[in-house]
Amino acid sequence: MSQTEKRLNKYISESGFCSRRAADKLIEDNRVTINGKTPELGTKVQAGDVVRVDGNIIGAMPSNKSDRVYIAYNKPIGITCTTERHVKGNIIDAIKHKERIFPIGRLDKPSEGLIFLTSDGDIVNKILRAENAHDKEYVVTVDKPISERFLERMSRGVPILGTITKPCVTKFQSKFVFRIILTQGLNRQIRRMCEYLGYEVTKLKRTRIMNVELTNLKIGQWRNLSEAEMAEINAAVGVSSQTPENANPQPQEQVKKPALKRIINKKASPATLSLRNKGK
Structure with a gap:
């Protein structure tokens, strides 16, 4: 590919309009045109081409990274992680x-807590690839008392969406509350895991993504x-070499359980189940 051409999804993401994944969806939905014509996935943008999304011209964002926006937001319950303004x-x-x-990743409408947003479409793909190797921490409240067996089953992996988590x-926090650190982000993962084990999530809050914590950031x-x-x-x-999350879920019998790199609390309570560098 020459320096004067660029893949359409990359061109759209670098404009700051959305991520590459979202750009692919726009292209598939025929909401993108190049010089008035509807392109296919993988189409290249040439110098001088006019790219439109829903009829609106978009242009490449200046390469100066200092102009890009990177924010942490404490999302309230009821807010939907979409850029569609009609929602x-x-x-x-x-x-x-x-x-x-636009948001990096997602946090369900009934959930609250930390989410990143940016104007840098290029970093979105990198972070989504890295999500499979980096921590996201949650505080979860459920509808009945938490048992050691429940925490142990959660920590080992639960069959949902045709795969095993x-x-x-x-880590046990109180009678109805526990903490969990995930290194993946399947759709409604924690809620589905709890449901499989006979529990219902009544409150879910993400408190940390990688090295960034909510700390004193108030809701909203x-x-x-x-x-x-x-x-x-x-x-x-x-340094991440992971593939985008959910790109190719493994069937249950092929899923490997990698070693974990992080433990919430070295002084684990009896109800804490952590896998210290071994798959179970």
Whole structure:
């Protein structure tokens, strides 16, 4: 590919309009045109081409990374992680940022807590690839008392969506509350895992993504990620060789359970089940 041409999904993502994955969906839905014609996936954009999404011209974003936006947002319950402005309660209208931004990954509408948003379409793919190798921590409230068996089963992996979830770390917090660290992000994963084991999630809050924590960020507030946080994120995603999450789920009999790299609390309570560098 010459330096004067670029894949259409990459061109759209680098404009800051959306991620590459979302751009592919726009192309599949015939919402994108190049010079008035409907392109296919994989089409190249040449210098001088006019690219439109829903009839609106988009252009490549300047390459100066200092102009890009990277924020952490404490999403309230009821906000939907979509850039579609016609959706009531969409995350873009909720934040009201002056720049055009979009979420990295997702957090279910009934859930609250930490999510990243950015105007940098290029970093989205990198972080989504890295999500399969980096931590996301949640505080989960369920509808009945938590047992050791429940935490142990959660930590070993649960069959959902035609696959078995990766081993994870769980920690008892109180009678109805536990913490969990995941290194993957299947659709409604925690809720589905609990449901399989006979529990219903009544509250779910994400408190950490990789090295970034909610700390004192109040519900509905957002802040810019610090230079130190971005440096660590870029270092982490720069060495990732993972494929995008959910790109090719393994069937149950083929799923391997990798070693975990992180433990919530070294002084684990009796109800804490953690896999210390071994698959079970």
